[in-house]
Amino acid sequence: MIDDIPVPLRIQRPKLVDELRRSMRRKNLAYTTEQTYLYWIRFFIRFHRLRHPREMGAMEVDEFLSWLAVERRVAPATQAVALNALVFLYHKFLGVELGQLDFTRPAVKRRIPQVLTHREALLVIAEVKRPVQLMIQLLYGSGLRLLECCRLRVKDVDFGMGELLVRDGKGRRDRRTILPESLVGPLTRQIGQVEKLHAYDLACGAGEVYLPFALARKYPRAGTQIGWQFLFPARSLAMDPAAMKRRRHHVHKSWVNKRLKQAIDRSAIVKPITTHTFRHSFATRLLERGYDLRTIQELLGHSDLATTEIYTHVLNKGGRGVISPLDD
DSSP states (O other), X not given: OOOSSOOOOOOSSOOHHHHHHHHHHHTTOOHHHHHHHHHHHHHHHHHTTTOOGGGOOHHHHHHHHHHHHHTSOOOHHHHHHHHHHHHIIIIIIIOOOOOSOOXXXXXXXXXXXXOOOHHHHHHHHHHSOTTHHHHHHHHHHHXXXXXXXXXXXXXXXXXXXXXXXXXXXXXXXXXXXEOOGGGHHHHHHHHHHHHHHXXXXXXXXXXXXXXXXXXXXXXXXXXXXXXXXBSSBOSSOEEETTTTEEEOOBOOHHHHXXXXXXXXXXXXXXXXXXXXXXXXXXXXXXHHTTOOHHHHHHHHTOSSHHHHHGGGGSSSGGGTTOOOGGGO
């Protein structure tokens, strides 16, 4: 399944969704942001029984956002995303000023990230089968987000410099992060598997991968080159909604999540674990080893140092090196 390639817009008789997509793309919003905003705008319209947004205003927005906080009990960040989507709808798209909104906000709760000990992380990783095992190792060893790992291409692995290049990450920022020495061998073998699969696709008349932005026009032959192939390709071809061609995309994140959940069940660890837990654990291990916050911020790709500082609260011994009087 391919769900991270921008879908084409209707030219003849476009619908509200198509006009919204066109407006978002003119403002150069990330495709993930486009998908998220459309989800909340559709939710808002369904909540008000399919009334057109032009027939509604600040009162309906307040009602919807308050319902999210009171009835759905969503987190503050979730309500904030819904608010941003509706502000875009009215202010940027319809040109309607909502004025001062007065909706109920959920209680702010500062949650500490769940982390794994090094032993627990290795126990879970040992239960995962390849190639998902290698992906989880990269999340834990390099601090990648799951989608960043799925989108890695062969050329993004720099063995000479010992680093991974994360392109078009969160906030549309590129960054470099560490490549664990212990993964050089497994990554080399994975690239070898990708080369064999790519050769097979070429022999079958396929083998052209999706290229972002206008790279397909700038480099017409790049899509068939091994360097641009995804490091973790999907098991089957899928229809590219933009080019209407059958192509081999990267593995879907839901497939990775399913395999990880099965491994967690086998490991018998009771902590709530997701793929993002390994990224949290990566940051915590670096803090334990004495690396400064600025370095960790760059490796994680955080735009704000305050986001990175939360990991200081999850270190061993209360995060402040305090020893319990009972253990004195």
